[in-house]
Amino acid sequence: MIPYGRQNINQEDIDAVIEVLKSDFLTQGPVIPQFEKSVSDYVGVKYAFAVNSATSGLHIACMALGLKEGDIVWTSPISFVASANCAKYCGAEVDFVDIDPVTYNMSIERLQEKLIEADKKGTLPKIVIPVHLAGQSCDMESIKKLSQQYGFKIIEDASHAIGGSYKDKKVGSCEYSDITVFSFHPVKIITTGEGGMVCTNQQELASKLYRLRSHGITREPTEMTQAPDGPWYYQQLELGYNYRMTDIQAALGLSQMNRLDEFVSKRHDVFKKYSALLGSLKINLPSKIPDSVSSLHLYIIRVKTNEFGVSRKEVFERLRAGGILVNLHYIPIYRQPFYKKFGYNVSDFIESENYYKEAISLPMYPDLVDDQLAYIRETIIKPIGHQTIF
């Protein structure tokens, strides 16, 4: 069996976790700030807060930016549902911007058109959430320019993209956004089992994010409404959540940070091997754009029946039958029953619909070996029935 994504855990990772298990603090201990510093130093951002998932991170990011009922959030339809759900948690409305046919990220042209229209109708978004699909950054400079013109905030959903960069800055630097969120789910670039990180350069957002992660509680006297009653004193200033990461997880994350660059570099090796193996087939391989270095979370191919001669569904079935657990990232969010009821018009999303008809995510992770890659190629080509058992 070859999964589409897989974590890489070595003895040092295991030892780091065991050390915490033997220590005084399993959670809210010293490893959390160490992990946070490791990420903030790496990406070049002032503040980073560990949370128990990227979903939690996206939720408190929306809250910190003041998102509430009646507000509107725009994101990409080709993303995991969490990119949109975070807005729903705050009671906001969600709309989608169609994707670019080359990068599969949010299209800047569609975004611009939609902003012009929304400006006329008085339906401008409060927040736009660009998603760096497969680890390749969106055109953040253009999105930032539009945000200044139309007055929206930006949360980067960088769940796929730790280790990637854009215009010589690491993704997460928040050079072109208010907040960036990473995921450390095991299929992502580095893992903490479940977990995420929220990054920002803005001090006011940082203190909000810090409080919202833990019930809205502060122990900082300058944030309190009165002088502390005593050394035990804390105040709950708003309604927050328990979105904290444990020190057990943070130890794994901190240890994984040591190997982040190695992971990304190995993913680039796999990418090159795929290009060599699949380049002659009449399928679309992923594109690399000049301004960014992708972390290569996913390797997405597109199979057009009229070019390849076999349908995407059949290729998908061949791969699954061969024990290759390919996937589809993603079903357009507006197609989900939960979202359908809000009344989206499929004809607004021509490129997302085309993508959904043709995309397959092939296995992509650092430990893929040549034999597995050759087997993947062979399986794409061979009709079911002629397959050797893997």
Ligand SMILES: *Cc1c(COP(=O)(O)O)cnc(C)c1O
């Ligand atoms: C994985 C993922 C998330 C959610 O991450 P969790 O850490 O599992 O909550 C959000 N957005 C995108 C684009 C993702 O791929």
